[in-house]
Amino acid sequence: MDKNISMDKMKVGQSALIVSFTDELMSLKLLEMGCVPGELVILECKAPLGDPISISVSGYLLSLRIDEACTVIVAIQD
């Protein structure tokens, strides 16, 4: 059952678990902000033009651009 997608493909309201990262430098920044593998993320909202997006992770809201979100692989939770 393959539900791994990059985070930019998530829909508003969907929740997922962080699986891995595809960009090392970007991952360092995300890791230290608490986006560690296994952490639950919820896509809270998207900016009116679809970019950036806002996710809730580890109890707070984080906004990131689509080209940053696509370096994060997540597993969709049902």
Added chain:
Amino acid sequence: MENKKIKVALVGNPNCGKTSLFNALTGLNQKVANFPGVTVDKKTGYCKLSDAKGNTIDAEIIDLPGTYSLYPKSMDEHVTFQLLCDPRNPLHPDVTLVIADASNLKRSLFLCSQIIDLKTPVVLALNMMDLVVKKGLEINIPMLEKKLGIKVIPINAREKIGIDELKKAISGDLTAPRADFINIRSFAPEVVDLIQKTIHVNSDYVAFQIANNYELIPFFNQNPQKKEVIKSFLDEHKFNSSSLQATETLERYKILAEKVIKDVVIQKDIQQKKQFTSKLDRLLTHKVFGYVFFLLILFLIFQAVFAWSTLPMEWVQKGFQKLSEVTQNALPPGFVNDLLVNGIFAGLSGIVVFIPQIAILFTFIAILEDTGYMARVSFIMDKLLRKFGLNGKSIIPLVSGVACAVPAIMSTRTIQSWKERTITILVTPLMSCSARIPVYTLLISMVVPNRYVLYSINLQGLVLMALYLIGFLTALFAAFLLSLVLKAKERGYYIMEMPVYRMPRWSNIGITIIEKVKIFLFDAGKVIIAISIVLWFLASFGPGDRFKNIEHKYSKTEFTKNLTSQEIKRHIQSEKIAASYAGSFGRLIEPVIKPLGFDWKIGIALITSFAAREAFVGTMATIYSVGEEDSHESIKEKMMADINPQTLKPTYTVAVGYSLMIFYAFAMQCMSTLAVVYRETKSWKIPVFQFAYMGVLAYIASFVIYHIFK
């Protein structure tokens, strides 16, 4: 006896209430200076503490830029790294005060755990305890102290709760944390050993941090051989900084989750209702309502900076006029009198007059920042402005630039990325500021007929609007070009926390305004005074005996018999400015500006406009000897009657008028803006480049316009 002095570094995540705590600890006892060698502002404040025996301790609090980790990723974070990880740094603290957002405990403790491992005395201030309660959670403070091995004080920085306890903790007998939070030595034992031997640090983690960023430690730049040794040693041991960093981060979060948070945070009630922030975000980032609301905010800011500042600005100008009059009459006429009144007071008035606009704009910006709305502005504007190399937050400086570029450029502080901030600073003065209005209206009334086209559209109004539009579009276009040329100094991230919405704190806003006004007055003010004295000198003195000759000429009655004393005075002024250094300079540059349709008189005005663009009108009035009591109309009539001695046609043709307007739209003729750009970028490179590129742009555009209309 001299009081004991200690240095306290204040460290924390962005948006954790660090500024509130800094303000609560130091009040107005703060100053802003530079960290040596970098463009980062160093905010320090002082507070008095007393130890258990009742002795007073003077604490110097250093407010370090907000960061999520000790690993430096931006210029600001370099400073934090250097201060905390280099024991030889003159600002290396005696105590590190970590402030944590208790409602975001895990992420805040991540940074705290790194600082614990540096093995200098640490106190943790747990802020936003009220939000913890709202989330239905409880934090076991004694347990947290035990787990971390440091003193933990719950506070509410905004309400100034817990500040006394915090002060007591800082002044108490603090020892360095005994236990390491993670065993960093096991990551790279040989490297840690070598660094410890080379630079004599006791903490394993300091050594490990230095191994990752030895280029930032001055010691190694002073001892290049030792740097080489480290470098080859790291290569030899295949020290992979990024992957070790990732491992360390994961390890810390693992321990935090499994061994700390689990035992410290107690879930009291499960009623996890949808938070207020999420609901408000739905509304404020909505496709339609989000922009409507933002437009309203922009409209309000714009109105305020533009309209509310008019009255206080008038007071400043009137006040200085009065002061000048009194001084002029009190002191004997001569060099000192003239320097004081026309050089120094004119310069001072030109500085003080900006304070109302700066204060008003920063009231709004502080509110936007304090409430958390600024992050949403960035969120909804980012995609639109990113195309032009700008940041979502650039919209605030761009719009405020329509009132005045000076406060607008100071407001670019909120943009984190160096590149996006620099581009915003470079293009903001292209926005049509209010100082251009007198120039535009005078020129438009001269060359554009006051007619209506299509029954209802006033032609003069149309041209004025076109000038504003040209300024805005050119700013976007220039930003786009600059984004292709400028090289980023660091990898830029957008990744940003969206803070929860909170009510603004008036005391924080007040302190922000005072800080901004102080920075402008003392840092940019120096430059403005210096330039205005130079400008005064250029306009008030002439080479050789020229000035004496003019006075001599008008002392003879054959010249003055038909003139009133007022008229004589004006004629003298008019001839003096033509004979002054500024006049000579105007003639000197005439061949250069001739292709734009300008003569030497316009040349003089271009020079004096450097004090402020609206000086164009005043200079023209002096050159054409029009009195202050005369209206706009009479300057216009005099200028339009002016005949070019070579072509025997009017000097101010339609082509010259348009060419001049375009020149004023593009040229960087504002010393105050240049001074503030210098202050904000901490180097002359950016303001000089800005002056040059806007000058070239103005020259080419005016040349083209002149030849189209000729």
